[in-house]
Amino acid sequence: MFSEEKLSALIASIGLNNQAFRERERFMDWQPEDAIYLAQASENVQQQHIDFIKQLHEHLAQFPDIALQFQQAQSSESLATKQEQYYQQLWQSPHDENYIKDRVRVGLTHQAIGLKPQWYLGSYRLYLDTMLKAVCSDAEQTQLLSSLLKAVFLDMSLAIDSYAAAYNQRLEENQARFARAMRGANDGIWEWEIDSDRLHVSNRWLEMLDLTAEELGVHNSNNWMSRIHHDDLPLVRKALGKHLSGHSQFLDCEHRIRKKNGDYIWVSLRGFASTNEQGGQRISGSQADISERKEHEQRMSYAAFHDPLTGLANRRQLDQLLHDSMQRSQQAGTRETALLFIDLDNFKQVNDNYGHKAGDFLLVEIARRLQNCLRPGDHLGRFGGDEFVVLLDDLACLEDAEHVAQRMLDSLSSALRIDDHLLSVSASIGITVLPHGTPPNELLQAADLALYQAKMAGKAQFAHYTKDMHLATQELQSKQAALTKGLANKSFELLYQPIYSVNQEPKHDSSAIYAVEALLRWHHDGHCYTPDSFLDLLEDSDEILAVGAWVLKSACSTVRQWQQSFIPQLHCSVNLSYKQLRSPHLVSLMKTALESSGLLAKFLIIEITEQHLKPDCAQSLANLRELSQLGIQIALDNFGMGQASLGYLKRFPLNILKVDKSLISNTLQDPLLKDFGQAMISLGHSLNLKVIAEGIENTDQLSLIQARQCEFAQGYLFSNPLTAQQFEALVSTPAK
Numbered sequence: 001m002f003s004e005e006k007l008s009a010l011i012a013s014i015g016l017n018n019q020a021f022r023e024r025e026r027f028m029d030w031q032p033e034d035a036i037y038l039a040q041a042s043e044n045v046q047q048q049h050i051d052f053i054k055q056l057h058e059h060l061a062q063f064p065d066i067a068l069q070f071q072q073a074q075s076s077e078s079l080a081t082k083q084e085q086y087y088q089q090l091w092q093s094p095h096d097e098n099y100i101k102d103r104v105r106v107g108l109t110h111q112a113i114g115l116k117p118q119w120y121l122g123s124y125r126l127y128l129d130t131m132l133k134a135v136c137s138d139a140e141q142t143q144l145l146s147s148l149l150k151a152v153f154l155d156m157s158l159a160i161d162s163y164a165a166a167y168n169q170r171l172e173e174n175q176a177r178f179a180r181a182m183r184g185a186n187d188g189i190w191e192w193e194i195d196s197d198r199l200h201v202s203n204r205w206l207e208m209l210d211l212t213a214e215e216l217g218v219h220n221s222n223n224w225m226s227r228i229h230h231d232d233l234p235l236v237r238k239a240l241g242k243h244l245s246g247h248s249q250f251l252d253c254e255h256r257i258r259k260k261n262g263d264y265i266w267v268s269l270r271g272f273a274s275t276n277e278q279g280g281q282r283i284s285g286s287q288a289d290i291s292e293r294k295e296h297e298q299r300m301s302y303a304a305f306h307d308p309l310t311g312l313a314n315r316r317q318l319d320q321l322l323h324d325s326m327q328r329s330q331q332a333g334t335r336e337t338a339l340l341f342i343d344l345d346n347f348k349q350v351n352d353n354y355g356h357k358a359g360d361f362l363l364v365e366i367a368r369r370l371q372n373c374l375r376p377g378d379h380l381g382r383f384g385g386d387e388f389v390v391l392l393d394d395l396a397c398l399e400d401a402e403h404v405a406q407r408m409l410d411s412l413s414s415a416l417r418i419d420d421h422l423l424s425v426s427a428s429i430g431i432t433v434l435p436h437g438t439p440p441n442e443l444l445q446a447a448d449l450a451l452y453q454a455k456m457a458g459k460a461q462f463a464h465y466t467k468d469m470h471l472a473t474q475e476l477q478s479k480q481a482a483l484t485k486g487l488a489n490k491s492f493e494l495l496y497q498p499i500y501s502v503n504q505e506p507k508h509d510s511s512a513i514y515a516v517e518a519l520l521r522w523h524h525d526g527h528c529y530t531p532d533s534f535l536d537l538l539e540d541s542d543e544i545l546a547v548g549a550w551v552l553k554s555a556c557s558t559v560r561q562w563q564q565s566f567i568p569q570l571h572c573s574v575n576l577s578y579k580q581l582r583s584p585h586l587v588s589l590m591k592t593a594l595e596s597s598g599l600l601a602k603f604l605i606i607e608i609t610e611q612h613l614k615p616d617c618a619q620s621l622a623n624l625r626e627l628s629q630l631g632i633q634i635a636l637d638n639f640g641m642g643q644a645s646l647g648y649l650k651r652f653p654l655n656i657l658k659v660d661k662s663l664i665s666n667t668l669q670d671p672l673l674k675d676f677g678q679a680m681i682s683l684g685h686s687l688n689l690k691v692i693a694e695g696i697e698n699t700d701q702l703s704l705i706q707a708r709q710c711e712f713a714q715g716y717l718f719s720n721p722l723t724a725q726q727f728e729a730l731v732s733t734p735a736k
């Protein structure tokens, strides 16, 4: 009935090893003679045993409940035989391993049927009493000993029950403590008897799922497992299998489990397998609600993989997506993958002129528009700043990528309203479709190159990656690197283009020179570059701030020298980049340049391009006002090209309007333009501004502006931009 393992486990828990047993014998003062003595007499007591067993059964009959329990252990007939054997054995006293196992087995059987020790002891008392009467002839002594036996056994039965009760009490206290601790830990407890498929769960376990014991249904594994989220079930089964097969020390996994109302909570499932009383497998453990932690983890992982502003995939997720896509593309039969790199063309200005809040708003709106151009399964991510990346998986042909790119460009064509402003935004897109298995970083690099190409070709368009782009980029990179060393290498130079006074009689000699405009040149690799080819690069890297400071200082000191040597009233006109204009250090920079050169503020003109003059940049406006207060003149450059309204012109402390050369140079062919240019000159005058006409290349153009009383002119008709030496030669040549 009981397995060997179970018997051994119990023997071990009693501590009944050989040594301990011998110790017991010693305490009983058990001598070898005792064994001999008993064995010799055993033959003579057989009849007494038979009589005793009868007597016992008669005695038991007075206690029907107990008699029934005895019978449960064995039918009364086989019980009698067994008992007879047992009493025989008692006289043989083998005291070996089997004997011990036998005793333990009897104890277990009695415990299993609920027979309490007092009845067991009582039977022994009766046995001894019978034996006493059989072997002892003195009736008086027998009576005395018989009474003593009753007293001793009654005493023993009480003592043993007290032991047991005290032990049970401790056990119960432990259990209660355990239950309290589990309650405190807020964990549910479960135990699954695998062979009989019986599930025991604690109240807390049920509470977690808002269930009553009845609502769980039959307490078996099916009603447990069917509550586990479908996606998590394979994982739970795998973890169970691994532990039950001895491949993991504990069952330990996390899964979702359904509550009564259908919602799922996240739980941590832990358990440990053991053998039950019947030798079968069972697993017991806890279930802790970890929903809050999981939510937090999910929020963290969302944040780790998403752009907080637009909610799009961030760079990290894009890397992962690209990586996955590359893996997939290596499988046979997969279709093309294209990568689109998108960069807004004029985002910097929006940010600079309307502030970061407006910039953020714009990015969110653009992300929404771009997303609307995609199919499910395509991925859009924000790469940083105003850069977006699209991953198009599973493309039938290259044209599909072009269609998506075109849809995106079109989606940006309608203007965006931010507060009271209507903003138009455009983007450039680089497309790359590279062979299967191209590493993600190469794909990105290729798309970036194509993007650069789209920008170079005039922006607001898409371009495809081609192999020769690599070369172009390398050149660009080396150009950028060379530019940052430009100041140190003294490879920048200033040319000076004279600005002439033209409102008196035609006189092109140096006495009519009102100012010189400092124009930057860069000498690199034997070439002399004009600003169009490097100004953007300088601005991108912020190097323009250092170069701009150098321009200002050099121009001021050169013009100051020329004032002293040639033209005392010569003005110095310097172009400012929008980054300089927004710089909080601009005013102090100007003051230093003036002080160190000795040039008076009234001889310095700074030229601001119309496109950069936006009313929302408080720093620009404050800078201009302060410079104006110092006496520096402010010229609005390239006027007529941008969107400056009359309101702007009034708001800024302007002194000069420079009418853009595009309104001058084509005027002869285009009468409308001619009128427009003329009107600009008049507008300048009506605002009390000096007007400089740019790009005067011939006398007809000169006559036209003179007819409108334009005071100043600049252009090839008078002079190209000159080196300092050329200018000195020009002004030192006596007038004809």
Ligand code: C2E
Pocket (backbone or CB within 6 Å): 497, 518, 519, 520, 530, 531, 532, 535, 548, 551, 575, 576, 577, 607, 609, 637, 638, 661, 694, 695, 696, 697, 714, 715, 716, 717, 721
């Ligand atoms: P800008 O301020 O409009 O300068 C006038 C440009 O027109 C110069 O080009 C000049 O060479 C050119 N130009 C002069 N006369 C004529 C003419 O009769 N016909 C035509 N077609 N062009 C003429 P450049 O030197 O290539 O400079 C281009 C632009 O670069 C400048 O335009 C200015 O905005 C910018 N720039 C030049 N130097 C600097 C500088 O030191 N700092 C900054 N931030 N910008 C600069």
Ligand code: MG
Pocket (backbone or CB within 6 Å): 517, 575, 607, 637
């Ligand atoms: Mg200029």
